Amino acid sequence: MNRSFINKDNFRYLKAAGILSGLSIILYVLHQPVGPPSGASWLGYTLGTVAALIMVWLAWFGVRKRRYQNTKLSLNTWLSAHVYLGLSLLVIATLHCGFQFDANVHTVAYILMVFTIVSGIFGVYYYLTVPALLVKNMKGTNPESLRQRLRDIDMVALSLAHEIDSQVHEVILYSIDHRYESKARITMKDVRKLRSVGAQLLSIREVSKARSSEKTPKTFKKKLMESALSINELYRLELSKILIDLSFDRLSGDKLNNLLDFVNEKENCLLKLNLDSRYKNQLKTWLLFHVPLSLAAIISLVIHIVTVFYY
């Protein structure tokens, strides 16, 4: 597991954040404010100031990440501190408001902050788990060589198919045109296209794609689940059907088997690539929440402070 920004400098920033949070709790418990605990007491002001400063510093991370010249601390160190101090906000900011929530700008600011933090926690989760999955999925190869291999398979399969039968050739050609990377979903038009003998082969491809992407229409998935057959078995079945239909001679049969091996390999490549891009997306999508949320949190923080002092 990745421990690099978790245990950076022997958990220095976890310790720092822990001390800060602990101190806040102790003060909060010991503190006897006039009236209910709130941001208006001296402790409230102190905790509020600390929390606001931490917030601004957390947001500054986005700027630091893009400053590459003569940086004193590595970004790795920054991230470690970012994560732990970000988490400590949960304690500090909550104590700052003294558990007083209401339908007002202050609570909105608080909620936005919490959302930012939660999205950050997701990020940490992905950062810690996904890279190892990526490596495991690729195991000894890499997307570039897989793509290269796909191109190679396409070429060889096409010429094999050509030697077998024009119908089979058409199928393979069609499957090349419809390479997974187009990212397009399966449409009804596609489904209708899947009716010809050869295209059944393709239908299985699309179904298997459905199985791996999980984003495709439910019906496909259902159909596949019901069929209880593995993808490869489906292939073999379909192709042997073609075989019988067209009453191939032995030679073509061997070639077809050969072709089938290529198609299977292609399927595996595709599955790996699909998984690869899914993992890579996971590493990125959470930031699409984290960054806007953090921006919104900062803006609402400013509004929160202005209103407090204005009134």
Add this chain to the structure above:
Amino acid sequence: MLSNVEKYKVAIIGSGPAGLSAAGRAAELGVSHILLEGTGEISNTINFWYQKGKHVMNEPEQMPLRSSVGFKEGTREEVLEEWQDDITKLKINIKFNATLKSIEGDVGAFLIKLSSGEEIQAATVVLAIGTMGNIRKLGIPGEENPIVNYKLDDASLIKNKHITLIGAGDSAIEDALALSKQNKVTIINRRNSFDRAKGRNSSAILRAIQNQEIECVYEGAPAAINAGLGDELSFAAELVVESPVGNVSILTDKIIIRAGAMPQRRLLDSLGVGFPNQDETAFPLIGEGYQSTRAGLYVVGALAGCPLIKEAMNQGYEVIEFIEGRHIDPADQELVQKVLSDLPGFTSVKEELEKIRANLGLMSDVSMLNLREFIRASTIKFFKKGDVLCKPGDYANAVSLVLSGSVWLSNRSYYDANADITLAPDQLLGAQSLFGGLAWSGYVIATEDIVLLETPFGTAQKILSSTESIKEKINHLFTRRVIFSAVISTLPLNEIQETIDEMDFDDLASSTSTQKMKAGQVIYEENSNADCLYLVRTGTVAISRNIGGKNQVEHLISPGQWFGVDEILMNSRRLSEASTTRTTELIKIDGALFRATIVQFPSIEKATENHTRDMLLDAHKRNADNRSSQVMGFFHNSNIVDGTNVLIIDESICVGCDNCEKACAETHGGVSRLNRKEGDSFASIHIASACRHCYEPGCMTDCPPDAISRNGDGSILINADTCIGCGNCVTNCPFEVVKLVAAEPQQPFSLFSWLAFGKGRAPGQEVGHHDPKAKKVAVKCDLCVNQSSGPACVQSCPTGAAVRGSPINLLNLFERRSEDRRGS
């Protein structure tokens, strides 16, 4: 019989900058001359080998141009045009398609024979044929057809044609691949494999052939080119190729012949031009006034070891002056004087040079020409008694000759006349870095006020290794130093109880022999007899053992380290197998003599034995851990060990954010010098494609202006100011990490405006557009010398996945990390 032979005072062979300048001077002086050029145009190197529009640089800047022919910095075309004009203006007598074949007779009446059969008589001959060799032609009927080319300028301009390539080397393959994107391509390979080419190229072409993107005729010998019908519809020509399956006829639009160049050495040997050694790359021996060992035959330009245009032109001018009997000072007089005038009591350049030759044994055999070049590149340095010149771990980027005074090599950081370990004063410092890429193992301290001549590596290497006797002397010094360093490194120096001196190892050093080996050869086998030990001079050696039927690598031995010593000390058979991982030079030391020497120093003998035991224990531990042995094997196979500082990405924690590349681009004029995704991986260890700062940098081997050097910390740097953009380093780096880029100023970038308005360049965004005419220079990783915080890629990696360091440190880091992971 000789009645129709033309007679001249000087015949100049080769119309490159050197030859042209010589002919120009001769014409200006009215000396009867002829300039013989083998090809149909002037200056074949520039005409043919330079890319169209190449920016020709005028280096070295300080050197004055002394020539009757002009030369300014500018594009290739401008330079050639100026020369063309000068040929007309000066009325240079030039003859094209006149390839020199042989020279008979003696000074005063040479008979020059050309390939065409023509003969020319001349009193003296100036050879200015450069080092690029002659393009190999096929010599088949129809080769003069204009559709036949010997190089490819821009593949993207050729579309929908059938192109035939002849050759199987890197250039043929690269052309074929580039052309196959928009054309039908056939490649004719004389043999049945492509393994003469780089690994990447040969696998790419095989794939393309398998995929039928490129057609290949193996074992094909082109026999004839027949012109086509010449109309729009048919092919331009037919190429007939003889092959094992009979004659093949290929209809084609264009034929590109990439059969390489013929080296000049054979021709020169047959002309009787003497060389210092058999090395293909050696330069001829040259005496006073550029005269070769054959009287009346002069050698100038690149062939004389002068790699730049301006110097070549100066030599061309000077050689005519010498032939005319005028002993002018060379053009570099002022530069040499500038260096030497720093010497205390400087008299004149001539005297000082002679003094150096007389007083320094090492320099006594160096030719004046070479000595001048040596001095020109050097600086004089002064040190006071007690000054520390070098510290352990420093890399020298220059060698220093002690001109006066003496230095001590010591284990202490201060000079102490009573120090128990002191070394004899030495004449040449830094040889270990020069030849082995090794860092200093001790301190170098001035024992009295000293004067040093400091010379950058490239120049030093070229000149010192061109003279056989110097090579031997340095070899001995180096061997003695390496043995000594290896011996004393076994024990912290203050624990050595005996007085020990480098000279104690003089005999041992004299008895050694060197052994050169190719990559992947076995030095000794497990269980064989052990009668010697080895020191790695250059290269790397893997020590492996057969465990459970599998050969497992236990250690990697780098330059300066020894191996096979355990068995000598324990008097046993070989405990393991030793093999080379790359081209390696070994120093073989006799076991009995070594033992006899080392018993004089009991504390060291004991330490060495302890060291041996530790090594064995360590190996045992590694064996228990199969994975770490595999990782070690990977380090070995991927040549990581060639580097002093390697960039590795721990894929198990890399989140693919590309911040490393962005950081690199942002700190280096908008062009990233690393490629995160390229490169080998093993499990989660990925060697990103970036400079490894090699022990023996391939990039450095052939840089005309000597623009590549080793920095004090071991890093290899390219000087953008002196680089002439020739691209040699790009070809010579085995890891393909050098690129040529236009030196364009980075567009400014404002984080604020990019964030707020999406305006301007994004941080780390690579500069896209280049002006094709802009001056191009070679760039690669410079370890962020300008960044106080170290490599920007490492600094900017949020997860700590990107790490840079020496292979051994990285190996340990990865072992620690994998232990951590198992522990958690």
